[in-house]
Amino acid sequence: MVSTIQNTDVKQKDAARAAVVAVTSRAVFDCGVGGGDDVCGVGVAFPLLQALQRVNERLLEENPAESLLFDVVLITTSSQQQQQSSRISSSTRHYGLEVSRFCFSSEEDFIESLLTNGVQLFLTTDRNEATQASQSGVLSALLDQQIASCPPEQLRVMFCGDAIVQPDTGPTPASRQVAQSFSTQLGEMRQRFGVFNSPLSIVLVTSRGGRESCSGALQKLRSRGVSVDEAYCLAGAPQGPIVSLLRPHFLLSEGFRNLEE
């Protein structure tokens, strides 16, 4: 049984224009073994939520009537978490997080929840959940444990250049479509800020291809209105050391295939 509850502490976003991002409560809070109304500890995705919030704040600074904002939904994906619903809502209020809605679902119906809530990006620390969502046509990204130390002042989104340039392998037209429309929204948000001091940074990494691949990806993204801030072309050099320096909050891939690698 899914229940969707609005967070009355937070102003609701314009459904037509906002970018709806759902994050699993398990990633945001570490609810441990406490009970009752105890406030949960922070989870790895806490700085991520702060970063999303920061983008919204800065967007509204530029234009108080801005409707292109992040609409953050906290979603539970297991009955166990579902039972923690009151702790999740009270923790959200306690930390003053800008979460518009809670979706209290279980492992059987969280996909349905994502779909009925018009979620455009689903973020989770659980690989299976991400795969399931992706297979159902919801753009998903896997959150890494490392993001706990990512900066809360700037949202850093990483794109993989190899996938952009060779889209025929793997992703279905539908999943490519959702990825592209979300990235276009991101691109639009990015345009609201100048080159310097932006609360949102778009990072492109080309791991296999060389300069031509990276250049192609830069141009393709540009044609979709996404202006890349940082570009790293590896051409086979080891990814690990570079990516650990980049500190992205998540990787936006063009489809299902990239999640598998």
Add this chain to the structure above:
Amino acid sequence: MSEINPNNSAPAEDNGEEKDWAAAKAFFDNLKTNKPRPPKPRYAVTIAVSSRTLFNMVAERKIYEEEGLEKYVAHQVEHENEPLKPGPAFPFVKALMNVNSRLRELYPDSEELFDIVLMTNNHAQVGVRLINSINYYDLTIERFCMTGGKSPTGYLKAYMTNLYLSKDSEKVTEAIEEGIAAATMFMQETDKENQLSDTQLRVAFDGDAVLFSDESEIIVKKHGLDTFFEHEKEFENKPLAQGPLKCFLESLGKLQRKFYAKNERMNCPIRTFLVTARSAASSGARVLKTLRSWGLEIDEALFLAGAPKGPLLQKIKPHIFFDDQMFHIDGAKELGTISAHVPYGIGQKYHKGKLIEQPAKKE
């Protein structure tokens, strides 16, 4: 793209590295063009160049300084289909590419090659013009970092950089402090451009505080030349400690030996020079013995006994000349030599023999 997980234990990391490498290899092998595949970083001699050393961006830099970052980026984007003119590191890069072609002819399967990486803190939108310019000159640069404002030092290590060239002395100093060979490049005065070889990479090094530590230079500055001569004679057989560019000379030597192994010594496309103010008669022996103790060869050792380096360098015509003292850099530049300053050692505190008054360090 694999999951972000830099804290893998060593064996898993190597596996990840191998996978990255295999995928790239397959990618390049499948390309229809004859583009040479970039070498495996672990085996390559990686040279990282900044955008302002590779290309002449003096006019653009002026826009950045006078009108700010936003105008600068807009200008670059507006002109992105106009290739930039070559910068001070351009001839050096072309010479490296030539060595690579020769190496590929002799050793088609080897990964021991030069790998040229563009390391810039420019914004990726400016990067489009940089890539277009690289395409225009058909340079073999397949790896790059456009950090959008962040310091490149961490990335230098991640790309296993053997030598970093930049116009920004702060970045260069940071790199040297992290143990990476680095130098600040200067354009030669344009009306005195030397005709450089296009078949042989020629690299000239100063000795003290470049190949060797500044231990002897400290003696000169603090106790004068006479003490210096006595000291060097006494310690003739004690090798000097190594300087920031010793490892780079070593990697050049390794590549040279690959040519010697194929009987190409007479026709070797790499030639190294030592250009030192030391004198052959007195203080020179220690230098040669030190190089020998390190198992390093230098093709020509030129002892100037204090004479100016400019005229000699004009004859040598190196693609790059490394020195720790701005006095020598200026002299070289004036006579058309492309020079690179190594901000290391006691020489930084002196100008023409006089101690520079250091402003109080900013906290």
